[in-house]
Amino acid sequence: IRDRLYTDLVAARAEQYDLPPEWVYAVIRQESAFDADVASHAGAIGLMQLMPGTARDMARELARPAPGRLDLIDPALNIALGSRYLAAMRERFGGNQVLATAAYNAGPGAVSRWLPAEPMAADLWMISIPYNETRDYVRRVLSYRVIYARRLGLDDFRLGALLAPVRPPAPPPSTAATD
Secondary structure, X not given: OHHHHHHHHHHHHHHHOOOOHHXXXXXXXXXXXXXXXXXXXXXXXXXXXXXXXXXXXXHHHOOOOOOOOHHHHOHHHHHHHHHHHHXXXXXXXXXXXXXXXXXXXXXXXXXXXXXXXXXXXXXXXXXXXXXXXXXXXXXXXXXXXXXXXXXXXXXXXXXXXXXXXXXXXXXXXXXXXXX
């Protein structure tokens, strides 16, 4: 099984970024089916299908040299940068893993535009995603998470726990001076 090739790399990065390991595995499975040297028609590269610009941004955050396109087929580097990006999306969306998963695929700007005006159940929000590819992507990553949680022996894994309500965007901070 190809996913077993990356056990140590996934475990280390999941721990480093406080990510559930089954989530990292699920993203890799959906993005590349564990093919380290795959490239998409859009230009994403490697196991976690990183766009070169995103990879450079994550490398800069980690005080690493900017990777070239060929560097991104290195599983260790790709998982390190992809896991950092997944963690960044989780942070950007207040810990909501459904939103972070959608943002990993469609970008954070698109997901921000899709936030509802009123709180909404995550499963309803997911079916309202306007991009078919992203709607299917989120569904598949959630499905793979169940599979990898089982493979990892995570008996306490509950899919429902990941489905936190989707909330409207936070209002911008006030710029009014206080007395």
